Amino acid sequence: MTTAVMAADEITVGVTLDRTTIGMDEQALLQVQVAGSVQNLPEPQLPTLPTFEIYSKGRSSNISIANGVVESSLIYRYLVIPRKAGKFPIDNISVVHNNKRYKGNMVMLTVLNRGSSASDDINDRSLDSKGDSKDYFLEAVVDKKDPYVNEQVTLTLKFYIAVQYYGSPELTEPTTTGFWTEVLGNKAPYYQSLNNRRYRLIERKYALFPTQTGELTIGRATIRATVAGKRRRSRDPFGSFNLDDFFGRGVEARASSQPLRINVKPIPQENRPADFTGTIGRFKIKAEADKRQVEVNEPVTVKFRISGTGNIKSVAEPVLSEMDEFRIYRASSSESVSQQNDKLGGTKVFEEVFIPRVPGDLVIPSVAFNYFDPDRDQYNKVATQPIQVTVTAPAGYSGSSGVPYSAPGLTIDSRAHDIRHIKAELGKMQATGHLPVFNYAYVLANFLPLVGLITTVLVRRRREKLAADTGRARARGAAKIAKKRLAQARALANLDSVGEFYVEIYRALTSYLADKLNISPHGLTTDTIRQELAERLTPEELIESYTGVITQCDYARFASAALTQSDIDRTLKQSEEVIIRIEGVKLA
Structure with missing residues (x-):
């Protein structure tokens, strides 16, 4: 007993x-x-x-x-x-x-x-082939395998499932190293019959733009879902009673797609225009002026609007030729991205300021824009219409001397009406007092404007350099933007907003690194982040710390019910620390 x-x-x-x-x-x-x-x-x-x-x-x-x-x-x-x-x-x-x-x-x-090659066989009844009585499988397809560099490749992930599942499947995005990646979104689930089985299909699409030529690889995507398990019957009515089966919680299932290899072709050299900047797709250009009647030195803002289908973010500024009648300054640029029929496109606007030097009926000439159409394998040229501007002379303007007018209200006082005779003898010279060069006020009055001018030139050159180098500008502002995102995350650092908190932390870390390295934040995974940092000679321990925090965010959804306030506080502190440490590393 x-x-x-x-x-x-x-x-x-x-x-x-x-x-x-x-x-x-x-x-x-x-x-x-x-x-x-x-x-x-x-x-x-x-x-x-x-x-x-x-x-x-x-x-x-x-x-x-x-x-x-x-x-x-x-x-x-x-x-x-x-x-x-x-x-x-x-x-x-x-x-x-x-x-x-x-x-x-x-x-x-x-x-x-x-x-791990061994991982393909674990808990996966789906990788052999489509259909064939498989309960679920994940397929990756592209619309083309031999694109030109910067031409859109549409990647579609298709999750087929023929059994009941619970909740929302969790997707691990494929690695897309060598591509600029934009998510097109998810298609509404639909049904399809395959090999005499009825499958529910869930699709997710991406627009990939290759940034280099040669063979590139789209990595595996993995999806996890909780599916209905097959209940084992027992002849003993008092045998096993499984609460999981009773409440229909199911079992975890996993499916992975196969890697895809893409052969990227260079843009043809034949018939390439001299001012071609690498834009691929199909575009049109339009120019609009805010004013058609101005005075000399009064600015005219012209918006060059380029719209169409293609990687709108890579569209470069149209080439403007020098004009004697105008001074030209770059003002700003903006872009809006859109999609239609799974094709990415949009509009990019460049603002240029034209300041007329002389009065008259002046013309801002037509501006050409060249792009390569991959569907027709040819270069196309589009151009704006010329813009006529009527420029009048302000009060006090005199154009008889041939010197361009520089500022309103400025007049030239002509004191000499004839040529003075040359003095043959120097004559007697005598000192009239202390030389002004030894006067401190004189020195300051003459040198301070020079110092101010040099400072102004240096600051302006630096701003122009930053404006031209978008990558450098993104890197300089990365920490400031990340600090704002972390402040937003701090406001959500409580158990009632745990999901939103980890989403904000994830966005702060990935967006910061994308700005710091001048890459797209879309499609960034721990694998690609680790590779990007390793290529820039980042210390291994720092890489592990950075990717570790991102992994915590990725998988916080699995443990949201078990997380404590101390877990949230620790994640916030780690996020702030890794960004500070990355700021202290010179990324080559």
Whole structure:
């Protein structure tokens, strides 16, 4: 009898991994099962694992009745994210009950530097081929595999699922190194029959613009969903009763797409216009002036509006030729992005200021803009209409001398009406007092304007250089913008807004790095961030710290119910620290 009681009180702890080999950009699912006949099973205690980040994914319960003995079990699930490559043990997971510690078994997890080939087979019934009675699979397709550089490639991710699923599937975006990436959005789910099975399709589309020639690779995309599990039947009516099956929580499923290789062609050299700036697509240009009647030196603002289909962000300023009648200054530029039929396009506006030098009926000539049409394999030229401007002379203007008028109200007092004779002898000279060059007021009066002029020229040149170098301007303003985003995140740093908080932190970190490195923030993953920073000789420890915080944001949704206020405060502090540290590193 005593033996039976002791056996009934025993607690077992089982530790399992869904896979034993993963890559640095992948995760493993750790399950800890606590079983026994006690009424309240204790929660497992996890040791400190410095080589991994651990996030809770919840728990499930199971109750079984056999020979009148009731046994219950709890299964705790954790997401394991590696910090570095290697082979590491996960050990010393235990529970404490009635002052007695029960220890689980040890498991080993191997982390590879790159994606694990073994990961393609785990928990995935979908990667062999389309259809063929598969419950779910993920397919990646592109509309063209041999684009020109800067020509749009439309990438479509198609998630086919033929079984019931719960919640929203979680997508890990594909890596798109070598592309400027814009998300086109998700298509409304629809149904399609394939190999005599009816699938529900969920689509997500991207516009990819290759930034270099040669072979480029679009990496794997991975999608995770909770699908309905197949309930196992038991002949014993008093057998296993699974709460997961009763409430329909299902099991986690994972599907990955295959990598795609794209061969990017250079833009043809034949018939290339001399002022071609690399724009690809189909565009038109229009010029509008804010005024048609002005005085000399009164500015006329002309907006050059370029619109069409293509990478509108890469459209360069139209080339303006020098004009004797006008001084020309660049004012500003703006852009708006739009899409139609999965094609990205929009409008880009360049503002130029024309200041007339002389009066008369002046003409701002037609401005040409060249682009390459990839559909027709030819260069096209569009141009604006000439703009006529009537310029009048203000009061006090005199154009007889041929010297352009420079400022209103300025008159020239002609004191000499004839040529003075040359004096043949110097005559007697005598001192009239102290020389003015030894007077401090004289020195300051003459040198201060010179210093001011030099300072003005230097400041202006610096501003012009920053305006021309958008990458440098983005890098200089990156920290300021990130500071504002972190301030917004700080206002959300509470358990009631945990989702919004982590979204804001993620945006702050990715946008900051994109501005700092002059790259697109879209499609940035921990893998691409790690690669970009490594190429710029960033210390490995700093890379791990930066990507570690981003990973916390990526997977906060898995553990939102288990997060505490201290977790939120720690994430905010880490975010501020890594940005400060990146600011102190010179990114080559």
